[in-house]
Amino acid sequence: MSLQERVTQEYVKRFGERPLFVVRAPGRVNLIGEHTDYNDGFVLPMAIDRAIYIALSPRSDNRIELHSLDLENPADFSLSDFEKGNESWVEYVKGMAWALQEAGFDLTGWQGVSAGDIPVGAGLSSSAALELAIARAFATVSGLDWDPAQMALLGQKCENEWVGVNCGIMDQMISAAGKEGHALLIDCRTLESCTVPLPSETAVVILDTATRRGLVDSAYNERRQQCEDAAAFFGVPALRDVDIDTFNAKAEGLDPLTRKRAKHIITENQRTLDAMAAMLQEEPRILGKLFNESHTSLRDDFEVSSKELNQIVDCAMRRKTAVFGARMTGAGFGGCAVALVRDYHAKAFANAVSACYQAATGLQPNIYICYPSEGANVVVSNLENA
Ligand code: GLA
Numbered sequence: 001m002s003l004q005e006r007v008t009q010e011y012v013k014r015f016g017e018r019p020l021f022v023v024r025a026p027g028r029v030n031l032i033g034e035h036t037d038y039n040d041g042f043v044l045p046m047a048i049d050r051a052i053y054i055a056l057s058p059r060s061d062n063r064i065e066l067h068s069l070d071l072e073n074p075a076d077f078s079l080s081d082f083e084k085g086n087e088s089w090v091e092y093v094k095g096m097a098w099a100l101q102e103a104g105f106d107l108t109g110w111q112g113v114s115a116g117d118i119p120v121g122a123g124l125s126s127s128a129a130l131e132l133a134i135a136r137a138f139a140t141v142s143g144l145d146w147d148p149a150q151m152a153l154l155g156q157k158c159e160n161e162w163v164g165v166n167c168g169i170m171d172q173m174i175s176a177a178g179k180e181g182h183a184l185l186i187d188c189r190t191l192e193s194c195t196v197p198l199p200s201e202t203a204v205v206i207l208d209t210a211t212r213r214g215l216v217d218s219a220y221n222e223r224r225q226q227c228e229d230a231a232a233f234f235g236v237p238a239l240r241d242v243d244i245d246t247f248n249a250k251a252e253g254l255d256p257l258t259r260k261r262a263k264h265i266i267t268e269n270q271r272t273l274d275a276m277a278a279m280l281q282e283e284p285r286i287l288g289k290l291f292n293e294s295h296t297s298l299r300d301d302f303e304v305s306s307k308e309l310n311q312i313v314d315c316a317m318r319r320k321t322a323v324f325g326a327r328m329t330g331a332g333f334g335g336c337a338v339a340l341v342r343d344y345h346a347k348a349f350a351n352a353v354s355a356c357y358q359a360a361t362g363l364q365p366n367i368y369i370c371y372p373s374e375g376a377n378v379v380v381s382n383l384e385n386a
Pocket of ligand 1: 035
């Protein structure tokens with residue numbers, strides 16, 4: 001049974017009628033442009049065919065009641081009176097309501113049932129998907145326009161200020177604005193984006209190392225601080241404003257560690273633009289080479305890879321007939337790598353990488369061949385039948 005059918009069926013069981021709407025929001029994988037978002041730079045993620053679905057109908061009493069089929073304890077609160085708690089996923093529901101109200105939106109209450117198939121904590125942005133699914137639910141029952149960039153910013157505000165995780169804008173932007181069949185080049189300064197198709201006969205394969213490390217971790221904040229220090233050294237608002245020539249001319253003045261961090265960001269921004277060009281020109285080999293260079297830079301200069309991520313990338317790169325390139329993806333320290341492969345070899349590639357990684361680490365990886373999906377949307381609207 002599809003997730004859409006599951007949430008609909010469970011809604012009917014719980015509330016005794018059909019839901020008026022079903023909304024969904026996807027997780028994401030970043031093809032390239034890592035740790036560049038909080039440097040006002042470029043990222044090139046795609047929304048994946050794993051998502052959170054919510055079946056819902058409006059309520060007239062200003063309350064939110066949301067039951068998750070995956071997680072304990074429902075969200076159950078009044079829109080005119082709620083405060084922070086430590087109720088895990090429920091904080092995303094409250095935090096989104098708070099961010100939307102702070103932005104001046106007049107919200108209608110609703111009741112619903114949710115379910116998802118994005119692995120939690122794997123670095124595939126299950127939290128951003130939850131935020132955007134909730135935003136889409138509120139927008140649908142409250143009659144708000146869907147402005148993807150505005151909703152992404154409110155999702156980020158929820159995550160930064162309510163949940164307390166210091167993330168950039170990439171995950172929320174791609175979950176809000178993804179386009180089926182495409183990756184999205186996002187300028188994280190202006191939030192302008194453009195769709196970029198995958199080269200034909202290629203597939204994107206997510207390689208989950210089955211190792212986890214939370215984003216709340218100090219390492220992420222430490223990297224952000226080092227990038228800000230480097231930007232201050234160059235006298236610019238963000239490292240986005242430093243090109244490679246300026247970096248080479250002045251970098252001697254930076255301490256060696258900050259210099260390495262800045263070098264990653266500045267070269268990664270250029271690689272991301274080059275990757276878009278390679279995709280538009282149907283050059284999977286060039287794109288793959290950029291993946292590999294990105295991994296090396298994240299491993300050696302930004303130092304956010306891990307033994308397991310390096311191992312799974314190594315296993316991927318051994319499948320020479322299938323693979324164009326592979327790299328760690330997301331914040332790092334654990335979670336997933338991403339590989340670009342020939343599509344007709346994708347299944348055999350997945351099996352071979354799985355066996356290789358398991359032999360080397362004793363861990364069972366999860367491997368997903370994935371397709372670029374649409375950003376947050378309304379998949380069912382029964383308004384006309386109501
Ligand atoms: C996490 C953050 C993003 C981004 C990536 C690294 O996914 O949520 O904002 O910084 O790490 O590219």
